[in-house]
Amino acid sequence: MLNFSGIFCGLTSTAHSIVPSQLAASSPSKAHPEYLQCPGIDSGFDLPSLPREALSRTHHAIMLRPHFRPLAAGVSSLCQSTLRLAALRGYATKVQHSPNSDASTALSGAGSQADYEPVKMRTYKPRTPGLRHLKRPINDHLWKGRPYLPLTFPKKGHGKGGRNNQGVITVRHRGGGHKRRIRTVDFERWEPGPHLVERIEYDPGRSAHIALLTRKATGKKTYIVAAEGMRAGDVVHSYREGIPKDLLDSMGGVIDPGVLASKTAWRGNCLPMHMIPVGTNVFNVGSQAKGGAVFCRSAGTYATVISKEEETREDGSKVVTGRFVVVRLQSGEIRRVSKDACATIGVASNVMHHYRQLGKAGRKRWLNIRPTVRGLAMNAFEHPHGGGRGKSKGNRIPTSPWGTPSKGGFKTRRKSNINKWVVTPRVRNMGKRRDKKTA
Numbered sequence: 001m002l003n004f005s006g007i008f009c010g011l012t013s014t015a016h017s018i019v020p021s022q023l024a025a026s027s028p029s030k031a032h033p034e035y036l037q038c039p040g041i042d043s044g045f046d047l048p049s050l051p052r053e054a055l056s057r058t059h060h061a062i063m064l065r066p067h068f069r070p071l072a073a074g075v076s077s078l079c080q081s082t083l084r085l086a087a088l089r090g091y092a093t094k095v096q097h098s099p100n101s102d103a104s105t106a107l108s109g110a111g112s113q114a115d116y117e118p119v120k121m122r123t124y125k126p127r128t129p130g131l132r133h134l135k136r137p138i139n140d141h142l143w144k145g146r147p148y149l150p151l152t153f154p155k156k157g158h159g160k161g162g163r164n165n166q167g168v169i170t171v172r173h174r175g176g177g178h179k180r181r182i183r184t185v186d187f188e189r190w191e192p193g194p195h196l197v198e199r200i201e202y203d204p205g206r207s208a209h210i211a212l213l214t215r216k217a218t219g220k221k222t223y224i225v226a227a228e229g230m231r232a233g234d235v236v237h238s239y240r241e242g243i244p245k246d247l248l249d250s251m252g253g254v255i256d257p258g259v260l261a262s263k264t265a266w267r268g269n270c271l272p273m274h275m276i277p278v279g280t281n282v283f284n285v286g287s288q289a290k291g292g293a294v295f296c297r298s299a300g301t302y303a304t305v306i307s308k309e310e311e312t313r314e315d316g317s318k319v320v321t322g323r324f325v326v327v328r329l330q331s332g333e334i335r336r337v338s339k340d341a342c343a344t345i346g347v348a349s350n351v352m353h354h355y356r357q358l359g360k361a362g363r364k365r366w367l368n369i370r371p372t373v374r375g376l377a378m379n380a381f382e383h384p385h386g387g388g389r390g391k392s393k394g395n396r397i398p399t400s401p402w403g404t405p406s407k408g409g410f411k412t413r414r415k416s417n418i419n420k421w422v423v424t425p426r427v428r429n430m431g432k433r434r435d436k437k438t439a
Contacts (some may be wrong), residue, residue: 103278107326108169119355134359137352140210141231143199148212152181156204160368171401176367180204186222187284187292189238189270189342193217197234197268199350200226207299209349211268225284225297227268227346236268239275267346273305273325274339280305283348285327286341293342295329303327303343306334326423333426335419375401 126132160165162174183203195213198221203210211226213236223371230236243255243264249257261277277284281302296303309322324336358364361371380387384399398407 045168112366119352121355122351130360130362132359133357134363135355135357137350137356139202139350142209143201143212144311147181147183147201148221148223149181151184151221155180155182160238173372174368175370176365178204178366183210183223185210186224187297189224189241189344190240191215191220191222192238192241194235194237195222197230197232197236199232200230203385206297207350208297208355209299225293225344226349226386227283227344228300228349228351229346230268230349234268237264237269238262238270240270240272265345268344269343270342272339273327273337273341273343274308274321276305276325276343276345277411278305278307280345281347282343284342284344285337286343287337289338289340293344296348299348299353301330302347303329308339309336329426331426332424333422334424335422337421386411 034048058298120138121320122138124131124134158176160177162169162171164170182205183201185203185206194216196216198214201210201212201223206225209226210223213222213232214220215222243260247263248255251263252433257277260275264271264275265277265280270284273286281304283296283302285295285303286293286296295439305325306328307326309324309326311322321339323339325339325341326334326336328334358367375385376391378386379383383401384396384403385393389393397405400406404410404412
């Protein structure tokens with residue numbers, strides 16, 4: 001921004017004799033001693049100046065006359081040429097905005113300017129009502145063609161309607177939708193060695209994007225959940241079976257945890273939990289030693305490694321990593337996972353997924369989502385809230401379609417035999433608004 005509080009100075013009729021070449025002088029006091037800088041303007045800027053004669057004749061007028069006459073653009077009586085903008089910038093005073101000094105930002109240590117950038121979504125001109133409120137993430141890097149067919153199979157049958165093998169509805173509000181093929185995604189990543197990222201694809205079966213990998217040694221192709229920022233041409237590794245010999249030789253045959261982390265903990269690499277440094281964001285987190293990823297698989301999700309359990313050997317000579325690693329999920333839950341469980345470095349892709357707006361009801365039908373009908377609008381035999389000659393549900397507590405109370409803190413979880421892997425459970429608001437103290 002420019003502050004024009006100091007660009008005006010009083011002039012008499014002699015000021016009209018100043019030529020544009022005099023205004024364009026970059027350093028008038030040095031190159032032309034007959035010119036002086038205009039009083040009232042900060043001398044720290046190289047500004048156009050006035051002749052000594054004009055200054056002497058107009059000194060008293062400058063100090064006494066309240067009505068000033070500008071020398072810059074915007075006044076047609078003084079500048080009629082293309083030097084209007086140049087003169088205006090020359091007389092203007094720069095305004096420097098102080099940086100954001102928010103205490104919470106300074107203490108959090110975020111430091112990344114990307115955290116404060118506005119969300120960039122693709123919008124459309126409202127040529128139709130369905131485009132007026134449509135917002136989509138900008139994903140121009142996605143593959144535009146068909147998927148790799150050997151790793152897909154069609155989804156058909158009554159499973160699309162939310163039914164099990166007996167034809168009973170187990171998931172409500174499912175049905176219809178566009179034809180789709182199920183992508184076979186590798187959540188275990190046992191294949192060692194470097195893998196080349198061929199392309200990033202859209203997967204209709206999940207919110208995150210997937211990446212097609214090609215193993216350099218054998219040419220075998222697999223699908224994995226892509227990390228945020230992963231692009232075609234990247235090379236990722238899987239160290240789940242151990243450290244390869246060539247990597248060990250490059251470190252001189254000595255395993256230093258810091259050096260090992262600098263060579264292995266890269267975005268998209270799959271590592272055992274005990275090899276991941278504390279404080280690292282990971283996704284596709286496993287729970288058991290020989291199982292696949294079960295946590296943080298949807299778009300934009302991640303977990304943070306907060307600690308590693310330590311154990312001392314029998315001789316007491318060395319402290320080694322214990323059986324478990326403690327991670328914190330985005331829900332606030334802190335839980336233990338096996339030290340040999342797998343995890344992928346980074347954040348799951350398509351982080352802007354939850355900002356999208358479908359824009360119309362038909363777009364939900366394309367996504368295999370059927371309408372959700374209120375129980376109050378149903379018949380009496382379809383829902384406990386249905387029936388009657390009015391819109392009231394009657395003098396009864398709110399319940400689910402099967403009669404279970406749905407509000408008031410009705411507890412359904414067992415008090416005994418709770419999950420032993422959970423260290424700190426996530427905060428549950430029991431249908432109430434969560435306050436800042438419990439968040």
